Amino acid sequence: MTSTFFIPAVNIMGTGCLDEAMTAIGNYGFTKALIVTDQGLAKAGVATLIAEKLAGQGIESVLFDGARPNPSIANVEAGLAMLQAHHCDCVISLGGGSPHDCAKGIALCATNGGTIADYEGVDQSSKPQLPLIAINTTAGTASEMTRFCIITDEARHVKMAIVDRNVTPLLSVNDPALMVAMPMGLTAATGMDALTHAIEAYVSTAANPITDACALKAIEMISRNLRQAVREGSDLVARENMAYAQFLAGMAFNNASLGFVHAMAHQLGGFYDLPHGVCNAVLLPHVQSFNAMVCAERLAVVAHAMGADTRGMGPEEGAQAAIAAIRTLAREVEIPNGLRDLGAKLHDIPVLAANALKDACGLTNPRAADQRQIEEIFRNAF
Numbered sequence: 569m570t571s572t573f574f575i576p577a578v579n580i581m582g583t584g585c586l587d588e589a590m591t592a593i594g595n596y597g598f599t600k601a602l603i604v605t606d607q608g609l610a611k612a613g614v615a616t617l618i619a620e621k622l623a624g625q626g627i628e629s630v631l632f633d634g635a636r637p638n639p640s641i642a643n644v645e646a647g648l649a650m651l652q653a654h655h656c657d658c659v660i661s662l663g664g665g666s667p668h669d670c671a672k673g674i675a676l677c678a679t680n681g682g683t684i685a686d687y688e689g690v691d692q693s694s695k696p697q698l699p700l701i702a703i704n705t706t707a708g709t710a711s712e713m714t715r716f717c718i719i720t721d722e723a724r725h726v727k728m729a730i731v732d733r734n735v736t737p738l739l740s741v742n743d744p745a746l747m748v749a750m751p752m753g754l755t756a757a758t759g760m761d762a763l764t765h766a767i768e769a770y771v772s773t774a775a776n777p778i779t780d781a782c783a784l785k786a787i788e789m790i791s792r793n794l795r796q797a798v799r800e801g802s803d804l805v806a807r808e809n810m811a812y813a814q815f816l817a818g819m820a821f822n823n824a825s826l827g828f829v830h831a832m833a834h835q836l837g838g839f840y841d842l843p844h845g846v847c848n849a850v851l852l853p854h855v856q857s858f859n860a861m862v863c864a865e866r867l868a869v870v871a872h873a874m875g876a877d878t879r880g881m882g883p884e885e886g887a888q889a890a891i892a893a894i895r896t897l898a899r900e901v902e903i904p905n906g907l908r909d910l911g912a913k914l915h916d917i918p919v920l921a922a923n924a925l926k927d928a929c930g931l932t933n934p935r936a937a938d939q940r941q942i943e944e945i946f947r948n949a950f
């Protein structure tokens with residue numbers, strides 16, 4: 569088996585690590601940064617805090633706060649125009665998956681030209697992106713350390729998966745002190761996204777011993793800490809454990825890729841502008857039920873990592889225990905029951921399924937599926 573392992577060159581994490589990270593950023597010798605964030609973090613003053621710390625390192629900055637949830641091609645183009653107008657020599661993304669993905673699109677187009685839609689698919693760019701430093705505030709999409717960039721094409725109502733080694737950030741920063749302000753719903757959704765990354769990577773056809781180790785540790789840590797992080801957001805121990813866990817899940821899926829949960833969730837996000845983590849959480853048990861006939865043994869290991877007592881169980885029973893554990897965790901962190909509760913429409917299923925089958929994330933799902941089978945999984949998840 570051969571494998572290529574992608575990860576940012578430097579990754580700084582742990583409670584209170586922001587100042588250490590700022591020193592590292594200063595050492596790169598950049599002069600002007602485009603800070604890419606969302607309006608919430610800009611209004612909360614977090615972007616200003618980062619700008620001040622950059623100034624302390626002798627780095628000027630301009631603020632682009634136009635990264636919307638499910639960032640669009642238009643968001644990328646607006647940020648790119650600002651970067652070019654101000655002649656920035658690096659990009660600093662601040663936030664969760666949406667600012668990071670928007671910043672990746674900006675940094676990739678800044679050096680490769682064209683529009684971000686030109687890079688849909690796997691490794692379509694030819695040049696390294698402008699240096700990108702990703703400061704993470706959720707736990708998490710892991711976008712601060714992956715080569716995945718998801719941008720919504722509003723005209724087609726689809727989320728484009730840009731899987732490109734050139735969008736890997738130069739440096740990732742995970743300071744849980746920046747995560748304590750996350751509301752309960754966002755904590756739950758992003759935590760379930762991380763669990764989905766770990767489980768999809770663990771049952772992926774591209775899994776290898778490195779990604780397996782990362783995935784299992786992530787599953788174990790998320791199962792032990794997510795409830796507390798949701799219940800008691802100021803608990804820095806739970807927050808730090810979730811920051812490490814989501815990073816481990818990122819290491820797993822950045823290299824083993826994902827499966828149908830993400831391929832299908834991307835379509836719900838693109839079609840109805842729904843939160844990514846919630847879509848994943850709702851779909852996860854249904855896709856693993858579909859997968860169980862080909863990867864029951866692996867799912868039984870997932871059940872054990874989630875804390876289920878699997879002694880004496882055969883693989884099929886173990887797989888059912890994993891699916892039950894996923895459902896229990898999702899319910900306890902108040903994830904909605906089904907896609908109907910999210911506002912999805914049954915009559916949209918054929919087009920959602922057709923688009924899901926085109927998504928690069930589905931290529932490594934352990935069980936192949938056709939249009940009818942994907943439609944059935946969507947229906948089961950209603």
Ligand SMILES: [Fe+2]
Binds near residue numbers: 765830
């Ligand atoms: Fe995800």
